[in-house]
Amino acid sequence: MDGVETAKQLGHAIAMARRSAGLTQQELCARAHLSYSTLAKIERGAIKTPSVFTVVAIAAATGISVEQLAGGVGETMQPVSKQYKVAKNGIEFVYFDVNGVLVHFFQRALSQLAHDGGVSPEAVESIFWRYNDMVNKAEITLEDFEQKMANQIGLSSLSWKEYYLKNIEPIEEMHNCVRAVAEHFKVGLISNNMPGFIPAMIERGLIPNIHYDAIADSSKLGMLKPERQMYETAAELAHVTPDKLLLIDDGRTNITAAESLGWHVLWFDDFHAAEGRERIEQILQ
Numbered sequence: 001m002d003g004v005e006t007a008k009q010l011g012h013a014i015a016m017a018r019r020s021a022g023l024t025q026q027e028l029c030a031r032a033h034l035s036y037s038t039l040a041k042i043e044r045g046a047i048k049t050p051s052v053f054t055v056v057a058i059a060a061a062t063g064i065s066v067e068q069l070a071g072g073v074g075e076t077m078q079p080v081s082k083q084y085k086v087a088k089n090g091i092e093f094v095y096f097d098v099n100g101v102l103v104h105f106f107q108r109a110l111s112q113l114a115h116d117g118g119v120s121p122e123a124v125e126s127i128f129w130r131y132n133d134m135v136n137k138a139e140i141t142l143e144d145f146e147q148k149m150a151n152q153i154g155l156s157s158l159s160w161k162e163y164y165l166k167n168i169e170p171i172e173e174m175h176n177c178v179r180a181v182a183e184h185f186k187v188g189l190i191s192n193n194m195p196g197f198i199p200a201m202i203e204r205g206l207i208p209n210i211h212y213d214a215i216a217d218s219s220k221l222g223m224l225k226p227e228r229q230m231y232e233t234a235a236e237l238a239h240v241t242p243d244k245l246l247l248i249d250d251g252r253t254n255i256t257a258a259e260s261l262g263w264h265v266l267w268f269d270d271f272h273a274a275e276g277r278e279r280i281e282q283i284l285q
Contacts, residue, residue, distance in 0.1 A: 008045030013069055015043045017062040031061035033173050033274060053281050056180035066183065085184050087284045091264055092244040093213070094181050094284070095234060098191035098198065100250030102174050102207050104270045109160075109167035117153035127152045136192045136218045145194070161197065170206050173273035177280055178208045185284065188214035190234050190247065195219040214238045225249075226257030248280065 018028050025043070029036050034054065041047045042054070059066045086092050099106055114124040127149055135145040142161065150158045181187055189198060189212055198217055201207040214237035216230065223230045235242050242262035249255050255265045266283060268276045 004045065004048065007048045010050070011043040011045040014039075014058055014062075017058070017064055017069055018043075021062040023062065028058065028061055031172075032057040033176060033277075034058075051281065052183055053177065053180040053277070056183055057176040060176055060179055084186060086244075087185075089264065089283065090244055091185070091246045091284060093186045093188065093238045093240050094246045094248065094280075095188045095190040095214075095216070095238070096174070096178060097247070097249040097251070097254070097268070098189060098193060098201070098207065099168075100270050101171070101248055101268050102178070102189075103168040103170055103201065106164055106168045109163040112167060113149075113153070113158065113160075113163050116158075117155050119153055124153060133192075133224060135194050137224055138195065138219045138222050142195050161194070161200065164197065165200060165204060165206070168201075168206060171270055171273050173277050174268075175208045177277045179210060181280070181284065182210050186213040186238065186240075188212050188216065188234070188238060190216040190225065190230075190249075192218045192224050225251070225254040228257070228261065231258050231261050231263065246283065248276075 018025070021028075023031070025036060025039055028034070029039050032039075032054075034057065038047070038054070039058075042050050042058075055069065056066055059069045062069075084092070096102060110124050110128060111121050114121040117124065131140065131145050131148055134140045135142055140148075146158055146160050149160060150156065178187060187210075189207070191198065197219075198207065198215065202209050214234065216234035216237055218224050218230070221230065221233055223233065225231070231242070235245060238245060243264075245258075246264040246266065247255065247258040248266050248268050249258070250268045250270060252267060255267050259265045264283065266276075266279060270276075
């Protein structure tokens with residue numbers, strides 16, 4: 001089967017998946033973060049080889065696996081399946097930060113807490129940052145942290161975990177990106193976070209529920225970014241040398257620290273997620 005016929009069959013499979021999901025082309029474009037013209041061209045077979053990132057985004061948006069989507073093209077099509085590979089620059093493993101990369105707006109939790117406690121947002125932020133590193137590094141328990149916060153705000157008790165989970169929002173563009181990257185590269189999470197937060201985010205769909213080859217969770221490791229030991233431990237968990245690692249993070253100090261140890265790095269701006277995703281695709285070619 002030639003490339004034109006394969007492209008037509010892929011386009012037909014995508015159109016069928018879209019209709020089965022009850023989506024219009026405009027609705028699928030919104031979910032998969034595609035332009036209307038791109039999707040229209042793919043469905044009519046005018047694009048011979050849409051990128052794997054695009055195919056994965058469409059599969060996720062229509063609620064089917066990439067394998068199912070590829071299977072609709074026929075036995076002669078090379079299926080888009082998970083195959084670990086090495087980018088031209090040597091990258092084999094991609095670490096994604098959590099706050100500011102996969103989710104954002106956790107500051108709204110501080111604002112809500114200030115409102116409920118009847119105190120200024122500045123006062124709540126001051127208390128929060130006083131103890132944040134301590135609980136992220138497991139020097140104090142989450143319960144101790146919450147009690148300290150409650151006492152100083154003037155509340156009998158509080159659940160920071162619930163405030164956090166109710167106020168953050170997933171960055172859908174990056175969720176699609178993580179799934180696409182995981183089709184061909186080993187992926188992991190590296191985060192300064194409190195005990196139990198990452199599993200809770202995965203359970204609630206705030207972080208992609210996929211297989212992670214490594215999770216460098218500060219509260220389990222007892223260390224934080226941008227400490228050197230955090231990156232050294234993360235590299236050990238990934239079972240690769242630093243020059244084969246890519247860190248995607250919104251913190252410039254974290255980026256600088258990883259780069260000084262030989263990692264590839266990409267600074268991410270959550271207000272321009274689509275541009276960030278394009279840069280990730282480029283660096284992983």
